[in-house]
Amino acid sequence: MTMPPTEHADLLVIGGGSGGIACAIRAARHGARVILFEPRELGGTCVNRGCVPKKAMWLAAELAEAQRIAVAVGFNSAPGALDWKRFVAHREAYVARSRASYGQRFAQLGIRVVAAAARLAGAGVVHADGINYHTPHILLATGARPRPLAVPGAERAIDSDGFFALDTCPERVAVLGGGYIGVELGGVLAALGSRVSLFPRSRLLSRFDAELGAWLTEAMRGRGIEVRENFALARLDGKPGAVFVHGKDASRHGPFDVVLAATGRIPNVEDVGLEAAGVALDARGFIATDAFENTSVDGIHAVGDVNGKIELTPVAIAAGRALAERLFGGQPDARLDYRDVPSVVFSHPPIGSVGLSEADARAQHGDAVRVRHSAFKPMLWSLAGSEERMHLKLVCVGEDERIVGLHGIGPGIDEILQGFAVALRMGARYADFQRTVAIHPTAAEEFVTMG
Ligand code: FAD
Numbered sequence: 118m119t120m121p122p123t124e125h126a127d128l129l130v131i132g133g134g135s136g137g138i139a140c141a142i143r144a145a146r147h148g149a150r151v152i153l154f155e156p157r158e159l160g161g162t163c164v165n166r167g168c169v170p171k172k173a174m175w176l177a178a179e180l181a182e183a184q185r186i187a188v189a190v191g192f193n194s195a196p197g198a199l200d201w202k203r204f205v206a207h208r209e210a211y212v213a214r215s216r217a218s219y220g221q222r223f224a225q226l227g228i229r230v231v232a233a234a235a236r237l238a239g240a241g242v243v244h245a246d247g248i249n250y251h252t253p254h255i256l257l258a259t260g261a262r263p264r265p266l267a268v269p270g271a272e273r274a275i276d277s278d279g280f281f282a283l284d285t286c287p288e289r290v291a292v293l294g295g296g297y298i299g300v301e302l303g304g305v306l307a308a309l310g311s312r313v314s315l316f317p318r319s320r321l322l323s324r325f326d327a328e329l330g331a332w333l334t335e336a337m338r339g340r341g342i343e344v345r346e347n348f349a350l351a352r353l354d355g356k357p358g359a360v361f362v363h364g365k366d367a368s369r370h371g372p373f374d375v376v377l378a379a380t381g382r383i384p385n386v387e388d389v390g391l392e393a394a395g396v397a398l399d400a401r402g403f404i405a406t407d408a409f410e411n412t413s414v415d416g417i418h419a420v421g422d423v424n425g426k427i428e429l430t431p432v433a434i435a436a437g438r439a440l441a442e443r444l445f446g447g448q449p450d451a452r453l454d455y456r457d458v459p460s461v462v463f464s465h466p467p468i469g470s471v472g473l474s475e476a477d478a479r480a481q482h483g484d485a486v487r488v489r490h491s492a493f494k495p496m497l498w499s500l501a502g503s504e505e506r507m508h509l510k511l512v513c514v515g516e517d518e519r520i521v522g523l524h525g526i527g528p529g530i531d532e533i534l535q536g537f538a539v540a541l542r543m544g545a546r547y548a549d550f551q552r553t554v555a556i557h558p559t560a561a562e563e564f565v566t567m568g
């Protein structure tokens with residue numbers, strides 16, 4: 118029997134998405150010889166099928182909303198429809214530029230990319246394209262993919278990958294799922310002209326502070342989006358361009374041109390050879406890792422969506438970098454602190470959230486919790502005659518009102534949140550906010566002026 122040829126590296130990275138790339142680059146900067154395996158486009162989900170193209174679509178949708186506001190305040194121009202194909206060309210050119218920048222950085226740092234799927238062939242061994250690669254350290258960063266619908270007629274739905282393949286704005290759309298991807302893509306489509314119905318299993322954004330979900334539901338309904346809470350999906354039927362959604366309560370909805378399934382994501386753990394190396398999964402089916410991103414096998418690590426801790430790009434990046442610092446940067450205690458990770462939902466209007474929800478704070482701190490609110494009409498909306506309000510919320514704990522949660526929905530919150538997340542992490546008290554002089558007139562000032 119002939120043995121496959123072998124190669125050696127200090128670090129083998131399986132998966133060229135946010136986490137894998139961040140770890141590879143940081144390790145190479147510390148002088149490690151790195152080989153990264155990626156059969157698809159570099160950049161993974163975020164750059165190619167996630168955050169970046171999604172944000173591009175959201176920006177287009179924001180422009181559509183801004184046009185409507187412009188008309189309401191007196192601009193003498195009718196809002197026009199988006200030339201979808203032309204915008205997608207801009208979007209994809211941006212994505213291609215982001216991807217190309219990785220290739221350049223890898224070349225500068227001497228990181229080798231093998232454009233093939235890889236699998237574990239035992240502890241310290243990775244097999245790809247007929248070659249066995251040996252190393253003391255393997256990083257599994259294979260990410261996640263949309264969860265397939267498990268109902269009859271599931272093939273009639275598209276998922277978030279299918280959303281990015283659309284070449285026109287569909288007229289009638291059903292979105293199955295009320296998580297952040299569902300509300301974001303549904304909101305984009307509605308702003309760009311689709312008639313959208315959302316079918317969340319329970320309520321919108323059930324993993325966020327409950328009031329955020331309620332405020333978003335009101336805002337989406339105010340924009341003409343149908344939101345059917347507590348929907349239990351039974352099946353899909355109909356023909357392409359006229360698909361019907363059936364509930365377990367025997368209700369029938371449609372026809373829809375597009376049914377978009379956004380019912381969660383599942384980790385890419387098959388075909389990676391986990392069994393060959395003895396890497397254990399957790400109860401939810403993600404790769405089990407400790408606080409230092411070690412798997413159950415010495416020398417095999419996992420970061421990003423595949424370990425299921427917090428499925429966001431900056432989390433995958435920060436965890437990947439911390440791991441590289443620990444393994445190659447002389448920082449044996451380096452690890453990511455997963456507390457107080459800020460996140461934004463690019464809905465219309467956007468949502469920002471960091472720290473504990475009110476319910477979690479009450480569960481942990483009981484009566485020591487005090488919640489402060491502000492609801493107001495942002496100036497531009499008010500100028501346009503809208504009654505819609507922006508909502509901000511501080512969740513505070515104890516006599517000195519340490520801020521443990523900060524949440525909001527309204528224009529600009531996506532950009533406002535980052536700085537306040539720093540303050541929260543530093544242990545800011547309500548009195549610190551009150552002592553900070555406001556920036557006027559802004560929406561953000563409400564955080565430091567609310568009573
Ligand atoms: P990925 O980026 O998924 O990369 C994994 C890579 O591994 C893939 O390229 C895959 O091809 C490769 N791979 C798989 N198997 C193998 C194998 N056997 N061998 C070699 N390579 C393999 N996050 C945010 O922070 N902000 C957002 O606004 C945001 N929006 C999103 C919108 C959408 C529609 C989606 C789907 C996701 C969004 N996310 C967002 C989440 C974000 O994209 C992920 O958290 C992030 O990409 C995770 O990075 P990762 O490195 O773990 O995995």
